[in-house]
Amino acid sequence: MKCHHYFGLRACILPVLILLTRFAAPGQGAPDVRLDSVITSGLSEPVQVVNAGDGSGRLFIVQQGGTIKVFNRVTDASFSDQGVFFRISGIPVTGEQGLLSMAFHPQFSTNRRFYVYYTNAQNNLEVASYQTGADPNRFDPATGQILLTIPHPTYTNHNGGEMHFGADGMLYLSVGDGGGAGDPGGNAQDLSKNLGKILRIDVNRADLRPADNPFPNSLVYALGLRNPFRWSFDRQTGAAWIGDVGQGRFEEINAVSETDLRGANFGWDCLEGNSTYTAGCTAPANYFAPVHTYATGSEGQRSVIGGVVYRGAAFPNLNGYYVGADYFGSQLHLIRQTGTTYSFTPDDVGVTGISDLGEAENGEIYAVSRLTNILYRVEEGPPLPVKFASFSVSRSEDNSADIQWRVSASSDFSSFELQRSDNAREFTVIAHIPRKDTGEEFTNYSFTDATVQPDRRYYYRLRVLDNDGSFEFSPIAAFYAPITGIDPPTGEARLVRPTIIESGELQIYLQEPFDELQLIGLSGQCTHKIALGLRTGQLRINPGPIPAGLYLARFTNNRKVVTEKIIFP
Structure with missing residues (x-):
């Protein structure tokens, strides 16, 4: 299998893309969680969920293409679309580039100032500040001011990054190591460079450098990170929770107290997870080991997405649990800290493509999926009325789409609704499949879609309808309908064939x-x-x-x- 990186994450070429093939039951101790769809239309490649901290209850959703949408809160489960809050143009938006993060000034309610982080037209990383105008739901483009430009030569990946203001009023920014496999520029451990770091910025100083940063005349606050795409502060303790995407062996989650974050070294590229990456390298001074690692590829997970610690009031059993994710898997990661120990519980929620978990003002947690373009609310509650052992789509002999799934614990639901899409966003119902009462531990289902057209890609999902009228969605599986007589590439096949070019064609x-x-x-x-x-x-x-x-x-x-x-x- 050939794996490639995009958006700080990894993509692998498969003959048929199965976004999830197995569900794992949650461990004991942690509460069950689920994702409830809240905003299901109007989003495009969302990458961050942010609140303004101004008492308005609004949610702001950052979109990679260069816009930020704003939504008014009706209830925790309902928001009204107020349109585009911010827009930037002329920036690259392919691969891992684009608009990546925003943060509101702690005094936003009075100074109306906020900050955005993006890749600029020269492929460098940039932080800029803006203010809103007379309309609090619209920015004033005339107020734009570039605060910081970070050189990012050679590669376009591993940009990080996410911004948060700390309790000290400083702006913290996570930055990737500059791209390429194995940090070829040696950036993450180089204190002369801002790549592979957590930066601490004083937005009120002309030179942006806080006088009490750990390294003289530097924005660097912590170092040794590969691609800390998503991270957060615990609003109660101040601890930083950082998801750092691994090179190819381990994904890691770091947690460090507000005090210990100063000067912390997370080890990359000497270490990946808890294992040596660079031969002969020993753990650097002030090294902080991750609180949890998992093997890249386990349970379909290949790119960790840092989350947040739940401090809301709606689900008391979740209080104090860190909730993170993985872009390619469908599990939420629940971590509970007890003293100096950390317990990890995976809980499958059936959604892939999660690109961020963020907080509302009241501490409720929301997630966005860059694959489904949906905002979800993280809730305590039972899992799906069925457990999926597998869900896949393959090509039949006549080039139809052969859809098969296997479930257990399937007594408390009425039927499946099979849906199809050509863009993984808007789905159409193509079949209803009633529940089978087999009495067996596992039950197999199948459906053949003979209406697919050649040379097109299709996406399938199942809506599981419960007896009480509620429903949940399965993961999404994709299928390419080949041209008759041309076999699609296999997992090891190449896009250019043959590799020795004949007649220049x-x-x-x-x-x-x-x-x-x-x-x-x-x-x-x-x-x-x-x-x-x-x-x-x-x-x-x-x-x-x-x-x-x-x-x-x-x-x-x-x-x-x-x-x-x-x-x-």
């Missing part, structure tokens, strides 16, 4: 759309850029005269980058 086989193909020589320079126009299927491209040699063929879209080696003889 590239034969490309695409299961999913890409924007552009770049040919990169051994010197690292891009020699050709070929627009693909989001086409799929079999393509034949003649790039023109190309000198003999080894090249990298790099395919890009707004979700990932796929690179393969090819040879022009």
Whole structure:
């Protein structure tokens, strides 16, 4: 299997993308949790949930493409869309780039100032401040001021990052290590660089450098991080909880007190998780080990998403539990601290693509999925009325979509509603499947969708209808309907075949759309850029005269980058 990174995360090429194949039962001790859909339309690639702390109860949802939506609170389970609060243009928004975070000044209710973090047109990282205008639901673009630009050369991934104001009134920002495998620039341990760090910024000083930062004349507050995409402060204790995406072996969750965060070193790239990454390297001074790690790939999880500690009032049993996630898995991570020990409980909620968990003003936790474009509320409650042992889609002999799922604990529901989509956002009901009473521990179901069209990708999910009229959704599985006579690439197949280019013509086989193909020589320079126009299927491209040699063929879209080696003889 070939794995690639996008948005700080990993994507693996599979013949049929199964976003979840197994559910794990929650451990004992922690309460059951579930995700309840709250905002189901109007969002596009959401990456953060934020409140303004101004008493309004509003939620702000940051979207990677460059906008921030604002919603008025009606109840904890209902919000009204107030439109676009902020917009930035002219920034790259593909892969891991785009608008990544926002934070409100602690005195926002009086000074109307907020901050945004994004990748700029030069691929560097930037923090800017703005104010709202007369309308509190709209920013004033004339008030924009760039505060900080962090050079981010060579690579476009591992940008981090998330901003939060601490109890000390300082702005804290997590920044990735600058990209590439294994921190090739040595940035995370280099105190002269702001990459791979937690920065502490005094927004009221012209030089932004707090006088009491641990390293002289530096914004660096903590170091040794790979890609801390999402993290938070515990609003009650001040402790920092940081999810750091692993290189390929371990995902890690760090928790450190407000005091110990000063000068803390989380070990990368000497260590990945609790294991040595760089041969011969020993743990650095002031090293803080993660409170929990898990193997990359376990339970389908491959990119940790840092969460928050629940301090709301609606679900007392959740109080004090850290709630995090993994982008590719469908489990929520519950961690309870008791003294110096941490207990970990996974709880499957059936939603993948979670890109952030954030707090409302009253401490309730909300999650957004970049895959479903839905805002969910984290609630205490029973799991789905069924437990999925598997859910998959495969190609039948006549190129139809063969959908199969296996469930247990399936007595307390009425039926399945099978839904299909061509964009993983808007779904249409295509079938109703009644519950089977087999009396067996596991029950198998199947359905064949013979209406799929060739050279198209489809997404499927199940709505599980309970006897009391309530419902929950299954994970999403994707299926590519191939062109008759052309087999789709397998997990080890290549997008360019053969690898030795014949007659100067590239034969490309695409299961999913890409924007552009770049040919990169051994010197690292891009020699050709070929627009693909989001086409799929079999393509034949003649790039023109190309000198003999080894090249990298790099395919890009707004979700990932796929690179393969090819040879022009």
